[in-house]
Amino acid sequence: MEYVFSDRMKNMGGNAIREIFKLLSRPDMISFAGGFPSAKLLPREEVAEIASYLLHLDRAEEFLQYGATEGYMPLRCRIAQFVSRYGITGVGVDNVRIVSGGQQTIDLMCKCFVNDGDIVLVEDPTYLAAMHIMRTYRGVPVGVKSGADGLDLTDLEEKIVKFKPKMLYCVPTFSNPTGKTYSLEVRKGIADITAKYGVMVLEDDPYSEIRFEGERVPSVKSFDKCGNVVFTASFSKTVSPGLRVAYCVGDERVMAKLTIGKQASDVHTSMLSQAIVEEYLARGLFDKVVARAIPVYREQKQAMYSAIQRYMPQEFTCTNPEGGLFIWGGFENLDTQAAFAGACERGVAYVSGESFFADGLDKRHLRLNYSAAGPDKIEKGIKILADYFKELLK
Ligand SMILES: Cc1ncc(COP(=O)(O)O)c(C=O)c1O
Structure with a gap:
């Protein structure tokens, strides 16, 4: 064959x-x-105990049944509050979606925004799997220079003018691969420049909870004034990557479009995994x-x-x-x-x-x-x- x-x-x-x-x-x-x-x-022990607790509840069937593509409602409600730790406020459930790993947010954003040949700006260097996804949608990643404080804002603006990109993808906190963190000024600058030119931003944040020195810096999303930034974070590096639970936060219209993309991918994220993470957060174990x-x-x-x-x-x-x-x-x-x-x-x-x-x-x-x-x-x-x-x- x-x-x-x-x-x-x-x-x-x-x-x-x-x-x-x-x-x-x-x-x-x-x-x-x-x-x-x-x-x-x-x-292990905490997840085993929670899974057993959930599966012995009267409503346990819910966790073994199909669920909503948007995500398990109690978890979406909790995330709407949870993201205030990243400086993201005024979030309602319609701004929140649960996804099967942060990887899926990258995939859905590319599915919903990237046409054949579209440029996607990335920090040079960046998370290689994100570029792999962009290329599967026939997008073209183009690198933006990066210094000790993060993305070079002059180069970002020049590349936006030159390439008219659809989107900027960035990992502003403890980046994969460099471990670098963008300064507050760079974060504000990214929000301002991309808003000025109407470029979408995907801010990917799987690592900021693993901070062992220094102070938290607010997310790029916290400076978003026009709804062009989607923030995604994951429970993979903190609770468990095997549960495949992550979330994204953004404008309602963007979230609605990502939901249509997700329906065609995996229908919904595992209900049992979502309920485990929700209970994990509810018990203060995170x-x-x-x-x-x-x-x-x-x-x-x-x-x-x-x-x-x-x-x-x-x-x-x-x-x-x-x-x-x-x-x-x-x-x-x-x-x-x-x-x-x-x-x-x-x-x-x-x-x-x-x-x-x-x-x-x-x-x-x-x-x-x-x-x-x-x-x-x-x-x-x-x-x-x-x-x-x-x-x-x-
Ligand atoms: C920058 C970055 N984004 C996303 C992911 C995907 O993580 P997950 O899909 O497990 O949430 C990773 C995993 O290594 C990562 O390093």
Whole structure:
């Protein structure tokens, strides 16, 4: 059988990270390649108890039945209040939708706004799976420069004028892959500039709860005056990615359109998962699970950053994030993509940087995740990598 795939899919490669996971089967491999929350932090007992409680309620059938595409109403009501922690106020249930992971918001936004050949601006570098989604809708990601404070507003405005993009996608807090956080001024600037030119913004925030240093910064959405910003956040990195529960908040008309897109995708997010997350929040367990996670990630980030300072060659520079799950580093003249296979042979994996750039050309960077391994393994892995990079630089 010769399969004739759609034009949309025939030239699409797999998501680079998903491909790397296939290489990581060696049991002794130290992987800095993932982006999973730490397995030991997943709240097994709490979720088991809540699931059992829910399934013994008189109305338990509701959780095993089809549900509304918009989401489980008690959870939508709760989220309308919950988002005030990101400075987002005046939210009603019609502004809230529950989705199957933040990934689905990206997918639905592209489905609803991106036509063939439309430009979508992204921070360079950005979350590679978001670009993968844009490309499946035949959108074209174009990179906007980024500095220590986040997106470069001058470059953003120039690119908006030049490319007339449909949308800007950004991860302003503890970005994947860099761990960077945009300043307050940059957030206000993004809201102002995109409103001026009528460009949609998708603000993706899976990581801001994992803050182990510094103060919270209000979301871009909190500065939205004309309804062009959609904010999405997820319970994946805090409660459990396996439950696949996330939400988005935005103008009612946009939410209504996303709902039509979701009807055609998965009808609705698992009712049982939504009810578990709602009960988890109702019992006040969310802040507790986050409070348990923060010292663990702080220690692991510190172990990685210290080991980098101690062992990596002088030429290596990297971010020192205040939260999230990633350190981003690189060299002036070492090809991290070419070095990847050798690193795996030595038992350490990372993600080389090129797939996080819109043009895929930068081969000098790498992303290091610190949530999977404990401090001792992290130190060991960074030392192995550092020795290997020193050899390559000779
Ligand atoms: C920036 C960013 N957005 C979205 C996601 C998707 O998360 P989920 O679909 O599990 O909510 C991830 C996961 O790694 C991410 O890093």
